[in-house]
Structures are given as C-alpha cells and as structure tokens.
Amino acid sequence: MKKTELKEVTCCDHCGKETYVTACMCCGTEHCWECRKTEGKEYSHGVNFSGSGDGYYCSGCDAALTKSGGDERHAAYRAVASLRHEADAWGTDFQRRQKAAEARVEALRHNNLGNRPPREAVEKT
Ligand SMILES: [Zn+2]
Ligand SMILES: [Zn+2]
Secondary structure (H helix, E strand, C coil), X not given: CXXXXXXXXXXXXXXXXXXXXXXXXXXXCEEEHHHHHHHEEECCCCCCCCCCCCCEEEHHHHHHHHHHCCCHHHHHHHHHHHHHHXXXXXXXXXXXXXXXXXXXXXXXXXXXXXXXXXXXXXXXX
C-alpha cells in the first residue's frame, strides 16, 4: 500500500535543516541547536542553574533589545545573565584566593624552621 502523508516538520530558519528548533522570543525566528550557538543568545531563568532552552533570542533581536532596553522580559533575562557573570567572576576570584591561601599553608606546614620545631627535631639535639 502506498499513501501520501502530509506531516508538519520544523526546519531551522538559518540552515534549513529539518530538526528540533527553538524560536526567538521576540520575532519567532526558529533555529536548530547548532545555529543557536552562533545565531542567537540563550538566556537562563536562574542564576544558579542553567535553563532548558527558554529565553532564546536571535542575534538581531538580542542586539536590538539590548540597545533599546524596552523589552521587560528581555531586560529581566539580562539581569539574571549579569548576576550569573558576577557569580562566575566571584567564583573565579574565590578559587584564586583559595589556591593561594592553601599554597601558603602547604609551603609552611612542613617547614621545620618555624618557631616551634617538631618534637623529633628537639629530641635529637
Ligand atoms: Zn540551523
Ligand atoms: Zn528574533
């Protein structure tokens, strides 16, 4: 038996591939997951966890909305994004200081030339 089926498929607006797509929240342009990386910006809805494909804006809309600042939702996503950056920067700085502090202890904790020499050193003399 032969039959012709009419089925609706989603295709990427950028590369044309028939695949799962995510739509720009502003203009509705749909991009596949590969094009999302280069053709738009994905925003997270949480500072401490990554979103699940929500908050997607194509590059054009992202730039335009960032410039105008007139879109409430885009501004809200950007506020979360900026806090994420802050948290990342803070985390990096914290790690740097943590490593430095630990290295300092590591360098000194086996140092027998400190104020109180270890017991063995005292007994030998
Ligand atoms: Zn694509
Ligand atoms: Zn768009």
